[in-house]
Amino acid sequence: MAAATVVHVDLTPCASREAAAWGWLDQDERARWKRFLYAPPRRRYALCRAALRALLCGALDADNEQIAFTFAEHGKPRAQVAGRPAAISFNVSHSGNHGLVAWAPRGRVGVDVEERSARYDIDGLSETVCGPRERADLAAARGDGRLHLFYTLWTLKEALVKATGAGLSCDVSRFEIPAAMRRGKPTGTFRFPQAPDVNWRLHNLGNAAYAAAVAHEEVADSAAAPVTTP
Numbered sequence: 001m002a003a004a005t006v007v008h009v010d011l012t013p014c015a016s017r018e019a020a021a022w023g024w025l026d027q028d029e030r031a032r033w034k035r036f037l038y039a040p041p042r043r044r045y046a047l048c049r050a051a052l053r054a055l056l057c058g059a060l061d062a063d064n065e066q067i068a069f070t071f072a073e074h075g076k077p078r079a080q081v082a083g084r085p086a087a088i089s090f091n092v093s094h095s096g097n098h099g100l101v102a103w104a105p106r107g108r109v110g111v112d113v114e115e116r117s118a119r120y121d122i123d124g125l126s127e128t129v130c131g132p133r134e135r136a137d138l139a140a141a142r143g144d145g146r147l148h149l150f151y152t153l154w155t156l157k158e159a160l161v162k163a164t165g166a167g168l169s170c171d172v173s174r175f176e177i178p179a180a181m182r183r184g185k186p187t188g189t190f191r192f193p194q195a196p197d198v199n200w201r202l203h204n205l206g207n208a209a210y211a212a213a214v215a216h217e218e219v220a221d222s223a224a225a226p227v228t229t230p
């Protein structure tokens with residue numbers, strides 16, 4: 001199975017890189033860039049979108065001007081080259097000073113990053129985000145381990161629902177991250193209860209600065225043709 005590639009994007013403020021990134025954006029993207037009220041989300045959007053464009057140019061052997069984006073029902077972007085759907089899956093996430101772009105030649109992909117500076121109300125959120133066994137693991141965790149586990153669950157779940165494109169329209173408390181990954185294993189295989197025929201490969205990509213995860217649909221190399229919609 002062809003692996004997913006994940007690239008880190010440095011989102012720390014830097015006027016010259018932001019100006020260069022802006023130069024990669026098309027008219028619609030510049031209009032969106034202008035609508036951001038605050039500099040940090042504007043910067044994160046421009047730097048990640050420019051990095052995505054550069055990666056797609058390389059992966060699809062295309063010029064930046066040929067690349068455009070359409071959006072699926074819940075907003076997941078997909079790429080077109082010269083007006084035709086591109087045979088590639090990708091996904092983007094940004095938080096604080098960190099962005100991640102994931103792409104794969106086949107199989108849907110989703111990625112999520114959360115800078116560790118955010119302090120969540122774990123008790124309140126775990127009710128809506130976690131299933132019963134995940135809540136039990138959180139209740140048993142102590143000190144920093146509790147926040148660490150919550151971030152792990154959150155990013156793995158978001159990576160999965162971003163891979164399907166459902167985003168937060170999906171009730172993420174209705175599925176649980178594999179027990180071995182809840183206990184610290186960095187990789188695992190997952191199936192949604194309502195779609196047990198599809199295997200998802202999960203990777204916990206967290207480090208000291210951020211929690212992060214990528215979910216990639218397993219598709220046999222000899223199986224279906226390359227994806228045309230992520």
Ligand SMILES: CC(C)(COP(=O)(O)OP(=O)(O)OC[C@H]1O[C@@H](n2cnc3c(N)ncnc32)[C@H](O)[C@@H]1OP(=O)(O)O)[C@@H](O)C(=O)NCCC(=O)NCCS
Nearest residue numbers: 045074075076077092093094112113162165166167168169
């Ligand atoms: C997608 C979603 C999970 C993003 O979560 P987040 O943690 O705030 O943001 P992240 O930084 O991880 O990801 C944002 C990126 O995900 C991508 N994205 C947007 N919608 C997406 C979706 N449905 N699925 C996958 N990726 C999506 C975009 O590339 C976006 O970055 P960009 O706008 O800079 O290009 C969340 O915003 C969501 O669920 N949106 C859909 C809401 C919805 O379904 N509304 C329906 C109303 S009825």
